[in-house]
Amino acid sequence: MKILALIGSPRKGGNTDVLVDQILKGCKERGYICEKLYLYQHKIFPCIDCRNCKKGNYICTINDGMKQIYPKMTEADVIIFGTPNYWYGPTGKMKLFIDRMRPFIENNKLRGKKGIVVTPSAEGTKASSLIVEMF
Numbered sequence: 001m002k003i004l005a006l007i008g009s010p011r012k013g014g015n016t017d018v019l020v021d022q023i024l025k026g027c028k029e030r031g032y033i034c035e036k037l038y039l040y041q042h043k044i045f046p047c048i049d050c051r052n053c054k055k056g057n058y059i060c061t062i063n064d065g066m067k068q069i070y071p072k073m074t075e076a077d078v079i080i081f082g083t084p085n086y087w088y089g090p091t092g093k094m095k096l097f098i099d100r101m102r103p104f105i106e107n108n109k110l111r112g113k114k115g116i117v118v119t120p121s122a123e124g125t126k127a128s129s130l131i132v133e134m135f
């Protein structure tokens with residue numbers, strides 16, 4: 001089982017990171033292969049709706065850090081999306097990432113994978129319901 005954790009908080013060692021680490025700790029104890037990426041360390045340009053990912057091989061043609069992340073998503077059985085609540089939505093960086101997931105919607109490559117959303121907030125659980133719904 002391969003687990004890919006994506007940290008969408010700019011705060012390395014912050015709340016999102018700590019919570020995701022707890023999940024990864026349990027995964028490692030079970031012998032799962034785990035990888036954690038900090039999205040703020042990757043250059044991610046915005047989706048420009050060029051629609052190249054909707055045809056042919058469903059490949060995003062933007063040349064940036066997503067080129068390294070897409071294959072990891074393909075390989076992962078479980079993807080953990082970690083983002084703090086910023087005004088009832090994800091961080092800007094995580095939103096860039098979500099928009100760039102479009103090829104994976106078009107090519108159905110998310111089918112069969114499991115997703116986990118980790119979204120700490122100052123106000124408590126209810127404040128994150130829109131974020132969970134979006135994912």
Ligand SMILES: Cc1cc2nc3c(=O)[nH]c(=O)nc-3n(C[C@H](O)[C@H](O)[C@H](O)COP(=O)(O)O)c2cc1C
Nearest residue numbers: 009011014015016084085086087088120121122123
């Ligand atoms: C720009 C910004 C907006 C935020 N908006 C909210 C909010 O609307 N509701 C909330 O409960 N917390 C909000 N927070 C608080 C963060 O969600 C909270 O501190 C979170 O635990 C930070 O996680 P991190 O340590 O992983 O970055 C906001 C924080 C920032 C910086």
